Amino acid sequence: MRPIHLKYRKGFVLGIGITATSIMFICLIGPQVAAAAAGDLDPTFGTGGMVTTDIGRSTDIANAVAIQADGKLVVVGQTYRHNDFSDEDFVVLRYNIDGTLDNTFGSRGKVRTDFPGLAAVPSAVAIQTDGKIVVAGGAFPLFTFAGNFEVVRYNPSGSLDTSFGNGGIVTTTFPEGSYAFGVALQSDGKIIAAGTVFVDFVIGDSSDTDFALARYNPDGTPDTTFGNGGQVMTDFVGMEDDAFSVLIQPDGKIVAVGSANSSATNYDFAAVRYLSNGTIDTTFGVSGKVSTDFGDQNFDRARSAALQSDGRIVAAGFAISQGGGVQNFAVARYTSNGVLDTAFSGDGKTQIDFGNCCQSATKVLLQSDGKIITVGGSNGESGDDDFLLARLSPRGALDNTFGVGGKVRTSFGDLNGGANGAALQPDGKIVAVGFQATFSNQFSNFALARYLSR
Numbered sequence: 099m100r101p102i103h104l105k106y107r108k109g110f111v112l113g114i115g116i117t118a119t120s121i122m123f124i125c126l127i128g129p130q131v132a133a134a135a136a137g138d139l140d141p142t143f144g145t146g147g148m149v150t151t152d153i154g155r156s157t158d159i160a161n162a163v164a165i166q167a168d169g170k171l172v173v174v175g176q177t178y179r180h181n182d183f184s185d186e187d188f189v190v191l192r193y194n195i196d197g198t199l200d201n202t203f204g205s206r207g208k209v210r211t212d213f214p215g216l217a218a219v220p221s222a223v224a225i226q227t228d229g230k231i232v233v234a235g236g237a238f239p240l241f242t243f244a245g246n247f248e249v250v251r252y253n254p255s256g257s258l259d260t261s262f263g264n265g266g267i268v269t270t271t272f273p274e275g276s277y278a279f280g281v282a283l284q285s286d287g288k289i290i291a292a293g294t295v296f297v298d299f300v301i302g303d304s305s306d307t308d309f310a311l312a313r314y315n316p317d318g319t320p321d322t323t324f325g326n327g328g329q330v331m332t333d334f335v336g337m338e339d340d341a342f343s344v345l346i347q348p349d350g351k352i353v354a355v356g357s358a359n360s361s362a363t364n365y366d367f368a369a370v371r372y373l374s375n376g377t378i379d380t381t382f383g384v385s386g387k388v389s390t391d392f393g394d395q396n397f398d399r400a401r402s403a404a405l406q407s408d409g410r411i412v413a414a415g416f417a418i419s420q421g422g423g424v425q426n427f428a429v430a431r432y433t434s435n436g437v438l439d440t441a442f443s444g445d446g447k448t449q450i451d452f453g454n455c456c457q458s459a460t461k462v463l464l465q466s467d468g469k470i471i472t473v474g475g476s477n478g479e480s481g482d483d484d485f486l487l488a489r490l491s492p493r494g495a496l497d498n499t500f501g502v503g504g505k506v507r508t509s510f511g512d513l514n515g516g517a518n519g520a521a522l523q524p525d526g527k528i529v530a531v532g533f534q535a536t537f538s539n540q541f542s543n544f545a546l547a548r549y550l551s552r
Contacts, residue, residue: 122307151538156179167225222279397422415459461474485509
């Protein structure tokens with residue numbers, strides 16, 4: 099996906115047994131209609147399974163989606179009109195089940211939240227059991243990294259929840275600057291945001307960034323029982339370490355997943371597990387930490403993670419190899435104690451190639467049958483950049499019952515687009531969200547697609 103500040107385009111099998119009489123009947127009624135297959139666009143959603151939305155003749159990019167209990171879709175992203183990002187704001191849209199905007203939410207389905215004087219980008223969204231919407235991201239002065247975690251809570255109507263933080267917004271300051279990429283909700287109502295803290299930012303040289311986590315009470319105040327005054331920072335080897343996803347285990351332990359840089363293997367998938375109070379869980383990996391190189395000592399990064407019911411952890415992102423000439427979707431699975439799971443693809447990791455430049459999985463989803471869905475796109479800034487999905491079996495092989503050979507490509511037009519986030523509906527349908535560039539002065543619009551899973 100195109101970097102924004104810190105974020106860096108079937109067939110079917112039908113078996114039937116028919117008699118001579120039924121053959122005659124079929125001939126009389128005409129040709130059969132092909133059955134829908136897993137990976138097909140859902141024709142009941144939008145136009146042929148796709149939706150695009152312009153916020154206000156602006157550049158609009160969707161980054162994440164969550165499904166409400168009533169089936170409505172909450173999509174978050176950023177919007178701006180000027181290429182200097184001077185008016186870049188959080189934006190939240192809500193869609194009905196059929197893909198139309200929900201006019202009962204905000205202003206005709208849209209809510210915009212401004213952070214005066216700052217460029218603001220939301221990265222993650224979660225929905226509380228009471229229907230309130232929690233959005234996490236960052237806000238920062240233009241062209242700097244001296245920003246803050248920003249967590250915003252909205253009422254189900256789209257209004258800011260004034261019982262949370264300062265008028266619905268909580269700003270968390272770490273040293274030098276920070277940005278939140280992930281958010282998770284605990285069963286007790288507490289909120290955890292995870293991302294990056296800039297310990298030492300050096301232009302044109304290696305910087306020092308660490309995993310950063312913050313936990314909040316239900317009213318948005320810092321949870322002082324977590325880490326140091328509600329904050330936790332974790333370093334790997336003194337270089338760039340960034341958390342992009344956060345998970346909460348049933349036992350209350352917290353797993354943060356992203357990437358860590360080292361002089362030996364460059365950037366690797368990385369994960370840390372914490373006890374519920376924020377201290378590192380030393381029973382996980384090596385002294386609580388895990389890093390995974392995909393074999394080329396190049397740039398590997400996990401962008402998303404999901405927790406299986408048996409405690410295994412699936413992480414997905416990208417792996418760069420061949421001197422930077424190849425960048426594929428990358429997936430790794432770990433056992434509950436932080437070791438690569440050799441039952442997955444033989445060595446615990448696999449790559450998926452759609453034939454594009456600069457491919458990256460931005461979201462990983464787990465089906466109830468154990469199959470793994472990866473969603474993302476590519477960043478070649480050309481018409482070949484589309485929504486990309488792949489489905490793997492529980493053992494890590496491409497699932498040939500999904501799309502073509504386990505892969506699906508969806509194009510919204512002749513210009514570039516891609517998926518930045520996704521979610522699974524209770525009925526198993528897959529919703530992917532991102533952006534589609536346009537030929538007009540709108541530059542890009544929110545783009546959504548919904549797929550059948552069976």
